[in-house]
Amino acid sequence: MTIKISIDCMGGDFGPSVTVAAAVSFANREPDVEFVLVGQEAVLQTELKKLGAQNHPQLSIVHASEMVEMDDPIEIALRRKKDSSMRVALNQVKEGQAQACVSAGNTGALMAVSRYVLKTMPGVDRPAICSILPNQKKLPTYMLDLGANVDCEPLHLHQFAIMGSALVAALESKPRPTVGLLNVGEEDIKGNDVVKRTAQLLRADHERGLLNFYGNVEGNDIFKGTTDIVVCDGFVGNVTLKAVEGLGRFVKTTMTGAFKSNPLNILGALIARGALNHISKTMNPSNYNGGSLLGLRGVVIKSHGSADKYSYEWAIQRAFDAVKNDVLARITTSLAELMPVPAEASTDSSGSTEP
Amino acid sequence: MTIKISIDCMGGDFGPSVTVAAAVSFANREPDVEFVLVGQEAVLQTELKKLGAQNHPQLSIVHASEMVEMDDPIEIALRRKKDSSMRVALNQVKEGQAQACVSAGNTGALMAVSRYVLKTMPGVDRPAICSILPNQKKLPTYMLDLGANVDCEPLHLHQFAIMGSALVAALESKPRPTVGLLNVGEEDIKGNDVVKRTAQLLRADHERGLLNFYGNVEGNDIFKGTTDIVVCDGFVGNVTLKAVEGLGRFVKTTMTGAFKSNPLNILGALIARGALNHISKTMNPSNYNGGSLLGLRGVVIKSHGSADKYSYEWAIQRAFDAVKNDVLARITTSLAELMPVPAEASTDSSGSTEP
Known part of the structure; x- marks a missing residue:
C-alpha cells in the first residue's frame, strides 16, 4: 500500500x-x-x-x-x-x-x-501535541501536551490523558497503558490547583475502569519510564521538552570535546566507537523529532x-x-x-x- | 574565620x-x-x-x-x-x-x-529556591523558582528576577547579570497570561535601568547559557529540574552500559578514562545539589x-x-x-x- x-x-x-x-x-x-x-x-x-x-x-x-x-x-x-x-x-x-x-x-x-x-x-x-522520549526501560514515554495549549483547565488535561491513552493503545498494542500526571511530587497534596483538580478527574476515571491512572509523576519519571504516558499542560511540556533537548545537546558537545581533548582520549574513543555510536543513537534528540497533533x-x-x-x-x-x-x-x-x-x-x- | x-x-x-x-x-x-x-x-x-x-x-x-x-x-x-x-x-x-x-x-x-x-x-x-545548572559557556545558569511556589502571580516572578539578580551580582561579581523569563518561545506574543504580564514588569524595570532583562528564553537556553538567570514559577522549575536530572541519570546509565558491553568498549573506556571522568564530573547532578532559599x-x-x-x-x-x-x-x-x-x-x- x-x-x-x-x-x-x-x-x-x-x-x-x-x-x-x-x-x-x-x-x-x-x-x-x-x-x-x-x-x-x-x-x-x-x-x-x-x-x-x-x-x-x-x-x-x-x-x-x-x-x-x-x-x-x-x-x-x-x-x-x-x-x-x-x-x-x-x-x-x-x-x-x-x-x-x-x-x-x-x-x-x-x-x-x-x-x-x-x-x-x-x-x-x-x-494536543504528543511526542515520545526514551526511557530506561528501553521503551518510549509518550508525553503531552508539548506546546499546543499554554493555559489549560482540568478538563483539557483530562482529555489529553484520554487521547494519549488511546494513542498508546493503538500504537503500542497496550490495551491499558498507564497514565501519569506530571507534578512536583508524588503525594496527592502536592501541586498547583489545576493539577490537583485534574487528579480528581483521572482518579474517578480510574475507579470507573476507563483509564489506568497511576497517579502523580515527577520530571525524572519521564526517563525512568514509570508510566507509558505523561500528561501536562503545553507550557510545562514545551519548556521541559526543550530543556531536555538542550541538555542532550550539551551532553553531546561535552562528550565530543572530551574525547577529542588529547591523543589518548581520541584512541579510546576510536576503540570504543561502538559504544559511542550506541550512546549517540539513544540520546540524539533528532531521533525523537515529530510530535503528533492528537x-x-x-x-x-x-x-x-x-x-x-x-x-x-x-x-x-x-x-x-x-x-x-x-x-x-x-x-x-x-x-x-x-x-x-x-x-x-x-x-x-x-x-x-x-x- | x-x-x-x-x-x-x-x-x-x-x-x-x-x-x-x-x-x-x-x-x-x-x-x-x-x-x-x-x-x-x-x-x-x-x-x-x-x-x-x-x-x-x-x-x-x-x-x-x-x-x-x-x-x-x-x-x-x-x-x-x-x-x-x-x-x-x-x-x-x-x-x-x-x-x-x-x-x-x-x-x-x-x-x-x-x-x-x-x-x-x-x-x-x-x-524562592534558586540553584545552578551547568551551561555550554562553562558557567553556571542560576534558575529560580525550583519548587517553593507552585502558583505564582506576575509580582512573584518579578521578585524572583530581582532576587536572582541580586544573588548573581553578589556571588559572581557581575554587577548587571542578564535575566531571562522562561517561556515557550522567544517572541513577545508567546506564553501564558502570567508570563506575558511578568514580561511587562521586567521590561519596565529594564527601561528604568534596574534589571538587565534579556527577554523570553526557552528550555534549551538554560544549557546554552543565554542568560545568567532563568526565572520561572516553582511548578515549571521543579518539573524541569527533575526532568533534566532524570535525563542526566539516564545518560549515565546508558554510557556505563555501553562502555561495559564488550571487551573492545571496556578497553576504549579504560584508555579514554580521562575523558569519561571529565564528562561524568560535568554531568553529575550531584555536583549541582543544594538550592538557596532566597x-x-x-x-x-x-x-x-x-x-x-x-x-x-x-x-x-x-x-x-x-x-x-x-x-x-x-x-x-x-x-x-x-x-x-x-x-x-x-x-x-x-x-x-x-x-
Whole structure:
C-alpha cells in the first residue's frame, strides 16, 4: 500500500533546503511512500533540481503562493494567508489527496489551521501535541501536551490523558497503558490547583475502569519510564521538552570535546566507537523529532522548526508509521469508548469561524 | 574565620546515615567549618560512633525530639512539631549559633518553617529556591523558582528576577547579570497570561535601568547559557529540574552500559578514562545539589531529599560558600537598591501567625 504524505515545504527555519531534501531522501529508501510537496513551485523545482530529483516518480508538487512565517500571529495564518503552504498541505489531507501532513511551521498557527481545516474529533475540545522520549526501560514515554495549549483547565488535561491513552493503545498494542500526571511530587497534596483538580478527574476515571491512572509523576519519571504516558499542560511540556533537548545537546558537545581533548582520549574513543555510536543513537534528540497533533480528524505531524534534514526525516517517519498502523481510526474508536459524547458535539468545538 | 552551619540531620530520605556522614566528611577536609548537628541525640551519637567521630572537635549536637516527615502537611510541620530537627536547626541561625542551615527535608515545610523562624527580607513576598545548572559557556545558569511556589502571580516572578539578580551580582561579581523569563518561545506574543504580564514588569524595570532583562528564553537556553538567570514559577522549575536530572541519570546509565558491553568498549573506556571522568564530573547532578532559599533573613540551603553523602556535601559546600562570600548582606543591599520598600513592609508579609 502506498502512503501519501503532504509536506509543508516552506515551514521551519530552513524551508525547502531541509524539507525537500528530507522528502527526497526518505522516498529514495522507502518505495511505499509518495509525497505531495507544497510550496512556491519555482523554489521547490530549484531545490529538486539541485538534488537531481526533478522527475522523481514518488514526488509531486502543489503550488501555494504564501507562507506562514515563524512569528506570524495565529490570526494572520488563519484568516489572511489562505494560500499558505501550511494550509494547502493540510487541505491535501482533508480532500483525501494525502493521508498525513508534516509541517515544521509555527506551532500555534499549525494547530489553529489544522483545527479549522480538519476539525477536531468528537468530544475533543483542544488538540494536543504528543511526542515520545526514551526511557530506561528501553521503551518510549509518550508525553503531552508539548506546546499546543499554554493555559489549560482540568478538563483539557483530562482529555489529553484520554487521547494519549488511546494513542498508546493503538500504537503500542497496550490495551491499558498507564497514565501519569506530571507534578512536583508524588503525594496527592502536592501541586498547583489545576493539577490537583485534574487528579480528581483521572482518579474517578480510574475507579470507573476507563483509564489506568497511576497517579502523580515527577520530571525524572519521564526517563525512568514509570508510566507509558505523561500528561501536562503545553507550557510545562514545551519548556521541559526543550530543556531536555538542550541538555542532550550539551551532553553531546561535552562528550565530543572530551574525547577529542588529547591523543589518548581520541584512541579510546576510536576503540570504543561502538559504544559511542550506541550512546549517540539513544540520546540524539533528532531521533525523537515529530510530535503528533492528537485529537484532529487527520494525521498531522509537527516537526521542530530548527530540524535539519536527518531530524525532519524522523518526523516523516512518524507520519508514515501512523498511517501504516491506521492510528487515526484506532484512536477514534478508543476515544469513542473512553469518552461518551453527546450527539451535537460531533462538529468542531473550537469556535473557529470561516477565516 | 570559622563558619558555623546547622544541619537538619533527620531530614531527607536517608536521615543521619547521609547527613551526619556528609558533615563528618566535610569537616575532615575543611578546617574552617563547625557543624551543629540537630536531631535525636541518641541516633546522632550512634551515627558518629559508627564513623569514629564521637569526639570530633568541629562537631556538636543539639537535641530535637521530633522530625518533619516527607509527607507531613505544612500545617503539621509549622504548628505541631515545634521541636522538629528542621525548626531547631533554623533556630540556630536565628539565634546566631549558626550562620547557615542545610536541610534535605520536605520542601514545603522547610519553606514555611524558614519563613516563620527567619522572616523574609524587606520587600519580598515569597522566598524562592534558586540553584545552578551547568551551561555550554562553562558557567553556571542560576534558575529560580525550583519548587517553593507552585502558583505564582506576575509580582512573584518579578521578585524572583530581582532576587536572582541580586544573588548573581553578589556571588559572581557581575554587577548587571542578564535575566531571562522562561517561556515557550522567544517572541513577545508567546506564553501564558502570567508570563506575558511578568514580561511587562521586567521590561519596565529594564527601561528604568534596574534589571538587565534579556527577554523570553526557552528550555534549551538554560544549557546554552543565554542568560545568567532563568526565572520561572516553582511548578515549571521543579518539573524541569527533575526532568533534566532524570535525563542526566539516564545518560549515565546508558554510557556505563555501553562502555561495559564488550571487551573492545571496556578497553576504549579504560584508555579514554580521562575523558569519561571529565564528562561524568560535568554531568553529575550531584555536583549541582543544594538550592538557596532566597529572600529569607538567613542562609538556608535545601538539599535534595534523595541526596547521598557525596551529593549532600555539595549542599553543605553551597552553604559554606554563601557565608564565606557574605552573600546575605550583599543580597540585602542589592535588594534595597532594586526594590524600594515602604517602611511598614519590613516585617514578614507571609501572614504566618505564631504556630
